[in-house]
Amino acid sequence: MPSGTGKTVSLLSLTIAYQQFYPNKRKIVYCSRTVPEIDKALAELKRLMKYRASHGSSDEGFLGVGLSSRRNLCLNPKLSKERSGKIVDARCRAMTSSWVRDKAKSDHSIETCSYFEISVADVVIFSYHYVLDPKITELVSKDFSKDTIVIFDEAHNIDSTCIEALSIDLNLEKLEASTKSVEQLSLKIEEVKNTDASKLQDEYNSLLEGLKEAGEARLNDLVIENPILPDDLLFEAVPGNIRKAEHFVSFLKRFIEYVKARMRVMHVVAETTTSFLQHLKEVTFIDKKPLQFCAQRLTSLVRTLEITDLEDYWGLQKVVAFATLCATYDEGFLVLFEPFESDTATIPNPILNLACLDAAIAMRPIVERFHTVVITSGTLSPLEMYPKMLKIRAVVMESYTMTLTRSSFLPLIVTRGSDQVSISSKFEVRNDPAVVRNFGNLLIEMCKTVPDGLVAFFPSYLYMESIVAMWNEMGILKSVYKHKLIFVETPDTAETSLALESYRKGCENGRGAVLFSVARGKVSEGVDFDHNYGRAVIMFGIPYQYTESRILKARLEFMREKYQIRENDFLSFDAIRHASQCVGRVLRGKSDYGLMLFADKRYSRQDKKSKLPAWISTNILESYNNLSTDMAVSAAKHFLKNMAQPFDQSKQIGHSLWSEQDILQRKRISHDSTHV
Numbered sequence: 001m002p003s004g005t006g007k008t009v010s011l012l013s014l015t016i017a018y019q020q021f022y023p024n025k026r027k028i029v030y031c032s033r034t035v036p037e038i039d040k041a042l043a044e045l046k047r048l049m050k051y052r053a054s055h056g057s058s059d060e061g062f063l064g065v066g067l068s069s070r071r072n073l074c075l076n077p078k079l080s081k082e083r084s085g086k087i088v089d090a091r092c093r094a095m096t097s098s099w100v101r102d103k104a105k106s107d108h109s110i111e112t113c114s115y116f117e118i119s120v121a122d123v124v125i126f127s128y129h130y131v132l133d134p135k136i137t138e139l140v141s142k143d144f145s146k147d148t149i150v151i152f153d154e155a156h157n158i159d160s161t162c163i164e165a166l167s168i169d170l171n172l173e174k175l176e177a178s179t180k181s182v183e184q185l186s187l188k189i190e191e192v193k194n195t196d197a198s199k200l201q202d203e204y205n206s207l208l209e210g211l212k213e214a215g216e217a218r219l220n221d222l223v224i225e226n227p228i229l230p231d232d233l234l235f236e237a238v239p240g241n242i243r244k245a246e247h248f249v250s251f252l253k254r255f256i257e258y259v260k261a262r263m264r265v266m267h268v269v270a271e272t273t274t275s276f277l278q279h280l281k282e283v284t285f286i287d288k289k290p291l292q293f294c295a296q297r298l299t300s301l302v303r304t305l306e307i308t309d310l311e312d313y314w315g316l317q318k319v320v321a322f323a324t325l326c327a328t329y330d331e332g333f334l335v336l337f338e339p340f341e342s343d344t345a346t347i348p349n350p351i352l353n354l355a356c357l358d359a360a361i362a363m364r365p366i367v368e369r370f371h372t373v374v375i376t377s378g379t380l381s382p383l384e385m386y387p388k389m390l391k392i393r394a395v396v397m398e399s400y401t402m403t404l405t406r407s408s409f410l411p412l413i414v415t416r417g418s419d420q421v422s423i424s425s426k427f428e429v430r431n432d433p434a435v436v437r438n439f440g441n442l443l444i445e446m447c448k449t450v451p452d453g454l455v456a457f458f459p460s461y462l463y464m465e466s467i468v469a470m471w472n473e474m475g476i477l478k479s480v481y482k483h484k485l486i487f488v489e490t491p492d493t494a495e496t497s498l499a500l501e502s503y504r505k506g507c508e509n510g511r512g513a514v515l516f517s518v519a520r521g522k523v524s525e526g527v528d529f530d531h532n533y534g535r536a537v538i539m540f541g542i543p544y545q546y547t548e549s550r551i552l553k554a555r556l557e558f559m560r561e562k563y564q565i566r567e568n569d570f571l572s573f574d575a576i577r578h579a580s581q582c583v584g585r586v587l588r589g590k591s592d593y594g595l596m597l598f599a600d601k602r603y604s605r606q607d608k609k610s611k612l613p614a615w616i617s618t619n620i621l622e623s624y625n626n627l628s629t630d631m632a633v634s635a636a637k638h639f640l641k642n643m644a645q646p647f648d649q650s651k652q653i654g655h656s657l658w659s660e661q662d663i664l665q666r667k668r669i670s671h672d673s674t675h676v
């Protein structure tokens with residue numbers, strides 16, 4: 001079901017009712033993707049708690065918290081007015097780092113922040129990354145107990161988030177920054193040696209015992225596992241050659257120099273982590289073992305040197321995470337050296353990618369640690385794909401259809417133009433003038449028919465640019481302009497925000513507007529086109545990924561070999577989930593309505609339709625499965641005329657909205673049936 005139809009509130013009411021009923025209140029962690037989605041979840045939570053209170057529920061001391069960056073949330077009076085996120089981060093660390101809090105116990109002149117200790121929230125709402133990205137999990141989520149209920153909402157792309165969380169790219173700028181950071185570390189070590197050498201000696205001794213604290217906490221199940229620090233290393237001593245701070249620093253220097261040298265490539269080099277390590281050993285004699293400990297060794301050193309300005313070490317943190325991941329995983333990763341930033345670039349700007357190919361690596365610690373993990377979305381389809389990709393065992397897998405008193409959306413599959421020429425974004429025909437013209441005519445006709453806002457999605461920026469240029473030459477844009485203002489999404493966030501704002505104005509003032517966007521872009525995922533802001537969405541073509549991408553090819557091969565997921569199955573699944581996301585933008589609530597147009601002949605095939613979410617596919621009528629432009633226009637006119645009639649909200653009661661009596665009656669029915 002699409003957003004706005006009650007998914008979030010249903011999930012929250014069920015879990016909170018359960019949480020509040022039992023005396024040992026399990027924490028609920030609700031993860032969503034974007035800031036607007038997090039805001040919406042918080043608003044739903046507020047409404048829900050108000051409703052519970054009005055119905056006599058006493059949720060005393062209940063606390064729900066939404067987490068975002070320190071700059072947005074800081075309550076400390078001395079910091080909250082600070083505008084720079086970097087400064088807030090650094091000053092917060094200076095007051096809340098473990099060593100500062102330790103010292104403050106005996107020295108009351110040291111300033112700390114009393115808000116830091118608050119950890120009593122019943123519901124925490126934040127971004128996926130706070131749980132899935134090991135670099136952030138270490139800071140935010142590691143102390144959640146095992147019985148925490150973790151909910152991933154809008155999880156249709158969860159595999160991509162998992163992969164991104166463990167993928168690292170390095171360029172020369174980052175490597176230069178890390179060289180500088182290493183020099184800074186050297187200076188600090190010298191400084192500490194001269195002032196308090198015992199600190200370094202204490203650190204050396206504790207490293208001799210291995211990463212004991214982390215190991216014990218994990219054994220006692222106190223903290224979540226971190227994929228960058230595997231279990232088998234926890235009780236081993238940190239290797240001798242990186243135990244001393246100055247040795248570790250020169251070890252890092254050598255490693256960074258090696259990576260810099262490797263980046264002077266003239267052609268693309270793709271290799272496994274094993275072969276990367278082998279070459280590294282041949283050239284520098286650096287072993288796998290110390291590399292595995294790199295990330296934790298740096299954390300320990302930063303703590304010993306009491307560094308709070310971590311922003312200065314961002315490049316180095318990436319380099320050590322790269323080293324540790326490379327040395328930890330023999331499979332599931334690809335090391336890729338590319339001399340140019342993109343295929344079209346002519347000036348060399350080498351990039352080193354450590355691409356994670358296996359979404360299960362980031363997901364494993366979550367499902368192993370927490371007893372209850374809920375993965376949900378309006379476009380999680382086909383359901384069976386997710387347990388396979390994430391390597392999880394789903395205890396309950398359910399797909400629900402939507403209950404509506406009126407058919408408030410109309411999916412139409414347009415396979416051909418009015419001249420009967422098939423339309424498709426297939427590579428061989430996508431630039432065929434007849435196809436482009438038919439796409440354009442469909443847009444003109446829809447702009448004439450649909451009031452207010454219309455959104456057109458394209459498979460990629462490249463395709464959008466070429467088709468819009470051809471439409472301009474053909475005079476199609478001129479005709480569109482007679483009915484609607486035209487706005488375009490670009491890769492630039494500021495430009496897109498401006499385009500969106502103007503688009504909304506166009507929808508409000510009656511002139512009408514059309515927005516050209518791309519699947520997988522910012523608009524397709526995070527922006528709602530409710531009511532007059534989107535009465536129709538046209539998906540031009542099928543948004544397949546760019547299959548020549550080396551990383552995608554490697555991931556497809558990996559999934560075929562490891563999880564027996566065939567390339568075509570994955571590519572179609574991925575394209576259809578993005579198409580569903582795009583068309584789903586049009587319906588943002590039960591009182592909303594809109595048209596969904598799938599403009600490509602391939603959508604009429606069963607293998608594509610079966611991958612659409614059930615709430616869309618079950619509403620595609622057989623008669624609307626293979627339409628020409630004129631047929632689609634007449635269906636759209638009929639639908640819009642029906643929808644424009646006044647809608648009585650109260651009709652929903654008893655059908656898509658239950659009254660208290662309906663719930664009681666339902667309860668009685670299910671009670672009776674269990675006693676038959």
Ligand code: SF4
Nearest residue numbers: 074075076092113115
């Ligand atoms: S812990 Fe204190 S200083 Fe840090 S972000 Fe929270 S309120 Fe601000």
